[in-house]
Amino acid sequence: MTKRRRRATQPTKPLLKAPQRIGFLDSGAVVGELRQIHEDADDPDAERMPADDELFGALLYAEKHAQALRSRPEAVQRAAALKRVQLWEYVREQSEIHQTRAVEDARQAGAQWIELAPAMAVNAPSAAYNKAKRQKAVELLDETLERQRVRRTPEAVLQAERRLMREQAAERRAQEVAQLHHALLLPVVSRLLEQREFLRSDDDVDYWLEEIEAVLPHCRTPLQKASLDRYFDAALRALSKLERDTAHPVALNEAARLALAAAVELQQQKR
Template sequence: MKKRARSSARPTKPLVKPPVRIGSLDAAAVVAELRQLHENAEDPAVERMPADDELFGALLYVEKHAQALSKQPAEVQRAAALKRVQLWEYLREQTELHQARAVEDARSAGAQWIQLAPALAVGAPSAAYNKAKRLKAVELVDETPLANQVRRTPEAVLKAERRLAQERAAEQRAQEEAQRRHALMVPVASRLLEQREFLLRDDDVDYWLEEIETVLPHCRTPLQMVSLDRYLSAALRALSKLERERACSVALTENAHLALAAAVELQNPQGGTGDFPAPLPFSSLRPITP
């Protein structure tokens, strides 16, 4: 007896191949198109068809009354059936998404996997856990350039969840740093303006200091803080340029030097990035005391 050749396909192939999904769809508009087809066919019961946004009820109606289109051309019947297929697929995708969220809410409320097993139509807590993870894959994407949907395996979902948790933590740290900088920016900018008369200035420096002076009393919203940040950066660039041209410190007093150093440190806390290369400018030249 001839030995059957082993299939070359990997058993994991269905899990690795990115799934094709309906994704975003104006379901109400598609239901309205189905309604129009039934009205054109003079369906006598079309008035009882649920509203366009009642997707499940509308689909049950057009399924039950499909015979109302029997006298329509074949292409019309085919188009109606294809729209039904599309809407059922869309509804299935949405069902998975909302079921996954319901599982999350149940877990947050203290439900154990053994309690979720019958609700998820599985026979064991481990099966409930695995099914919940597969459902979660519906709303996750991987790290590929095209951001494909995560494979429907518990391992892939756990990896994606860890990555998202790390991204959220990094975003939270960035927001906290931005809030810290914003809290410091007004006093730092105010201190720099107080030392204006003790700084060497040219037209560019004066222009940006005047912009800071204009916006400073109104810095309350995030957008206003962004404007202040830009003006402060521009003023420091102009002062740095002037210092290089004059080959002497632009700070004429120790207090001016300290105000300038504080502004630079706020704009460039690492000392080696942005517009001010390490070591910090203004720091190597001694202030000139009148």
């Protein structure tokens, strides 16, 4: 019987099971718990244990003074050792993230992969490059609905980086469009408010024009700009509804008609 060949896994394909990571951890609190265990065990040197935010030093202390816990029940010793394991794993994860950022800074400063190789404890520029790409996977998510961590291969990381660059470029374009729209919106809205007394109104029209009037002088943050745009759309909807319901133009003079026409044209351009 012919043995079925195993299909090769695509280098960019996500792992079937998301890799387990500690991620965020209040390491200071865990070090504090370790400190308390040593103090409860009457460790004579407990006061020499580094501060809670000195993670590496605190771990070295806990390792060196593990014997001070021998008088405590096994459950306590086990808890202390497990906390050390957890903290070392956290240190390992964080070291990958921070080394990746250091490599990126070095590359931006003109460092070549041949220079980075010995600093990264590898023997060749290609090995330094591959190691840097694998570590970069720690900070990247794939495009699946589950948003899993990217597979730790250079190919997968490159694919994820290209996708991230496309997303960032799209976000920049969207921001540029939004800024341009806001620049066009300000004079149109101001002109509409100037003609407010020459526009027919009801409760809805008055409400949305008052909202525009309130936010317009302080329209600086993205949220305020988005609010102005939303109020503008709502005011035009209210004016259009009033015109349909009354069967009369809402603009009472030529200046108001031109201001309203400019507002409607800008709204249609946005669509």
